[in-house]
Amino acid sequence: xxxxxxxxxxxxxxxxxxxxxxxxxxxxFLGVVGATAGTAxxxxxxxxxxxxxxxxxxxxxxxxxxxxxMVDLRRCDGCQKCTQACQQEHYLAKEQTWIKxxxxxxxxxxxxxxxxxxxxxxxxxxxRVCPVGATFKNPEGVVLVDQTKCIGCRACMAACPYEARYxxxxxxxxxxxxxxxxxxxxxVPQLQGTVGKCILCVHNTDVGKLPACVDACxxxxxxxxxxxxxxxxxxxxxTVKFSEFLQANDAIRYKExxxxxxxxxxxxxxxxxxxF
Amino acid sequence: xxxxxxxxxxxxxxxxxxxxxxxxxxxWALAGVLALVVVVGAGAYVYQLIGGLGTAGYYDRGxxxxxxxxxxxxxxxxxxxxxxxxILRLTQARWRAPITRLxxxxxxxxxxxxxxxxxxxxxxxxxxxxLVTRPQASSPIVWDFVAVMTYLVATxxxxxxxxxxxxxxxxxxxxxxxxxxxxxxxxxxxxxxxKPGQRRLLEQSVTAVAILIIPIAVLVHSVLSWAFAxxxxxxxxxxxxxxxxxxxxxxxxxxMVILVVAGFRxxxxxxxxxxxxxxxxxxxxxxxxxxxxxxxxxxxLLTEGYTLNEQVxxxxxxxxxxxxxxxxxxxxxxxxxxxxxxxxxxxxRTVPGIVTASALVVAxxxxxxxxxxxxxxxxxxxxxxxxxxxxTWVALSITLAGAAAIPLLLMIFFKFFPIxxxxxMEEMAAEPVLEPTMSEPAVPELVTAGVxxxxxx
Numbered sequence: 177x178x179x180x181x182x183x184x185x186x187x188x189x190x191x192x193x194x195x196x197x198x199x200x201x202x203x204x205f206l207g208v209v210g211a212t213a214g215t216a217x218x219x220x221x222x223x224x225x226x227x228x229x230x231x232x233x234x235x236x237x238x239x240x241x242x243x244x245x246m247v248d249l250r251r252c253d254g255c256q257k258c259t260q261a262c263q264q265e266h267y268l269a270k271e272q273t274w275i276k277x278x279x280x281x282x283x284x285x286x287x288x289x290x291x292x293x294x295x296x297x298x299x300x301x302x303x304r305v306c307p308v309g310a311t312f313k314n315p316e317g318v319v320l321v322d323q324t325k326c327i328g329c330r331a332c333m334a335a336c337p338y339e340a341r342y343x344x345x346x347x348x349x350x351x352x353x354x355x356x357x358x359x360x361x362x363x364v365p366q367l368q369g370t371v372g373k374c375i376l377c378v379h380n381t382d383v384g385k386l387p388a389c390v391d392a393c394x395x396x397x398x399x400x401x402x403x404x405x406x407x408x409x410x411x412x413x414x415t416v417k418f419s420e421f422l423q424a425n426d427a428i429r430y431k432e433x434x435x436x437x438x439x440x441x442x443x444x445x446x447x448x449x450x451x452f
Numbered sequence: 453x454x455x456x457x458x459x460x461x462x463x464x465x466x467x468x469x470x471x472x473x474x475x476x477x478x479x480w481a482l483a484g485v486l487a488l489v490v491v492v493g494a495g496a497y498v499y500q501l502i503g504g505l506g507t508a509g510y511y512d513r514g515x516x517x518x519x520x521x522x523x524x525x526x527x528x529x530x531x532x533x534x535x536x537x538x539i540l541r542l543t544q545a546r547w548r549a550p551i552t553r554l555x556x557x558x559x560x561x562x563x564x565x566x567x568x569x570x571x572x573x574x575x576x577x578x579x580x581x582x583l584v585t586r587p588q589a590s591s592p593i594v595w596d597f598v599a600v601m602t603y604l605v606a607t608x609x610x611x612x613x614x615x616x617x618x619x620x621x622x623x624x625x626x627x628x629x630x631x632x633x634x635x636x637x638x639x640x641x642x643x644x645x646x647k648p649g650q651r652r653l654l655e656q657s658v659t660a661v662a663i664l665i666i667p668i669a670v671l672v673h674s675v676l677s678w679a680f681a682x683x684x685x686x687x688x689x690x691x692x693x694x695x696x697x698x699x700x701x702x703x704x705x706x707x708m709v710i711l712v713v714a715g716f717r718x719x720x721x722x723x724x725x726x727x728x729x730x731x732x733x734x735x736x737x738x739x740x741x742x743x744x745x746x747x748x749x750x751x752x753l754l755t756e757g758y759t760l761n762e763q764v765x766x767x768x769x770x771x772x773x774x775x776x777x778x779x780x781x782x783x784x785x786x787x788x789x790x791x792x793x794x795x796x797x798x799x800x801r802t803v804p805g806i807v808t809a810s811a812l813v814v815a816x817x818x819x820x821x822x823x824x825x826x827x828x829x830x831x832x833x834x835x836x837x838x839x840x841x842x843x844t845w846v847a848l849s850i851t852l853a854g855a856a857a858i859p860l861l862l863m864i865f866f867k868f869f870p871i872x873x874x875x876x877m878e879e880m881a882a883e884p885v886l887e888p889t890m891s892e893p894a895v896p897e898l899v900t901a902g903v904x905x906x907x908x909x
Contacts, residue, residue, distance in 0.1 A: 280834075281835075307597070327574055333512075339512075339833050343505070
């Protein structure tokens with residue numbers, strides 16, 4: 177289970193910063209990644225916490241990172257900037273809310289907000305039911321869809337317990353002419369008749385940038401995390417030691433009783449009952 | 453049960469080949485209307501291919517809907533055709549002879565239509581070949597594909613085997629003529645001469661296929677149900693789904709056999725061979741399956757609802773008392789209770805009464821399939837509003853085209869092949885009845901019937 181200990185971390189090439197906040201956060205984040213992974217403390221801590229078992233079991237040795245995500249519900253004000261940023265980033269239609277902010281009601285009748293992205297399950301039901309293997313998990317633990325293989329049967333939409341998958345029911349919005357064809361790591365433009373979903377912005381994390389939603393969250397409620405480095409960072413540039421933060425704040429994983437082993441962790445709000 | 457006696461029933465041959473003669477205006481009018489419906493559906497499909505599945509009314513909280521219900525419903529009625537014929541053959545029910553051909557042909561054509569809906573429902577049908585080139589064994593969709601293809605081969609064999617001696621009859625009829633018919637029937641009859649060895653081989657093969665087709669059909673419907681039941685989605689994740697689907701298929705299939713038999717009996721005046729007793733026997737089979745299906749429905753609702761699971765309860769509430777309740781109770785009364793009464797009461801246990809009951813069952817079971825697919829998809833899994841699947845004219849046109857294609861294909865098929873199994877009816881006549889099993893023997897009146905030489909015009 178502690179195979180994260182020996183995993184070497186190679187720095188990825190860093191492209192020039194495009195947005196003000198991400199300069200700091202990226203540097204601090206990558207700094208933490210480098211520092212902690214070298215000491216191998218992170219892997220042990222994660223393994224002992226029990227929270228990272230999913231990542232450890234599913235990892236492919238070659239991966240430099242094991243991406244995860246954290247949503248601090250105490251901070252979410254429901255502004256939906258994450259949704260907008262995501263849709264801009266991937267040139268999505270309005271209905272395609274790869275990160276969607278649900279309005280929930282707790283047992284006291286109080287409303288709260290819950291952003292839901294793809295849970296990047298390590299035991300993904302969507303992956304199993306795909307008849308042609310168009311859905312796959314990359315070495316860094318991110319669940320992706322190859323839209324050039326998808327036959328559009330929607331079995332994955334039936335299987336996903338999180339409503340995280342969206343279908344291109346008609347022609348997708350026009351995207352600027354790109355040098356490359358749509359690919360699983362950057363499915364832009366979307367292809368009609370195929371399924372799309374959150375890709376955890378692997379096209380950004382690959383080059384040391386934050387996912388669009390994390391970057392856009394001015395409340396700092398969304399964190400991208402690396403299980404190997406045991407670090408998580410939000411759009412405000414705040415970096416935390418992931419395993420300790422999860423433990424200290426009683427993190428949960430949504431519907432984990434279904435055996436999906438999600439990689440998205442939620443920090444519940446002040447005494448709020450989320451009725452999961 | 454090979455015997456030496458051979459009987460030629462000229463009146464049976466005339467009746468069996470009747471549809472192959474010159475067709476009246478009624479035939480062409482009906483065929484024209486059905487063909488028009490199919491053409492409109494084909495046009496709608498082209499429109500859907502260009503505009504995407506959204507044009508059919510699909511959206512994210514209605515990602516499965518009418519096509520998936522059609523797929524299950526049409527493959528389901530196909531099952532009925534194959535099973536009725538297989539079970540009657542294996543139990544050596546002598547009354548089966550005039551209806552096996554109709555049942556087996558219906559099984560093939562409704563399966564073709566059902567399989568077509570599996571293609572129509574895809575977002576990218578152009579990549580269908582990937583099911584062959586890069587199948588993923590863990591996917592129930594792949595299981596479906598394999599099972600349906602196997603079943604298609606089985607139904608084709610099941611239709612063609614008993615057809616061989618009948619095609620030989622046609623071959624002999626057209627032997628003097630020049631043209632495609634002589635060549636076609638000559639090739640298809642596989643040199644059938646009615647020799648004892650050939651008859652024994654045919655009988656053994658048909659029995660083998662009749663035995664094989666039962667587990668294959670059970671498997672097809674179980675696998676179809678697993679495409680739903682293996683998901684954690686509330687309303688589908690049920691251990692009872694496989695047998696539930698199998699019974700549904702049988703129930704709707706027997707009803708469909710009755711409708712097809714009734715339609716062609718009336719159109720080609722086959723009343724002398726297909727008698728009210730055939731309808732009564734099939735209706736009793738349907739009644740048994742009706743009770744079985746209602747029982748399955750009840751036990752599913754009870755076990756799912758009793759625990760008041762917060763994921764499942766909203767779906768059951770919507771089904772029993774919410775937006776889907778009118779449809780659900782329409783199904784229970786229209787396709788469950790009314791057909792039950794129509795068949796159970798001697799006064800309505802007539803051919804029109806039984807046909808009415810069967811029409812209600814076929815329509816109601818299609819509705820039931822929609823009620824299995826739609827509410828589970830429409831239910832919010834996290835929070836928010838319920839979805840509602842609203843099929844557009846595109847979806848409805850394509851669905852109607854599928855429904856019209858079955859009678860049309862059957863009408864075309866029987867322009868080329870005998871509508872009654874000549875061989876089986878003559879075999880029955882030749883076989884001595886060993887024990888008086890039924891009060892209404894199926895065959896003797898055929899033997900005594902006037903033997904009239906009447907060629908096809």
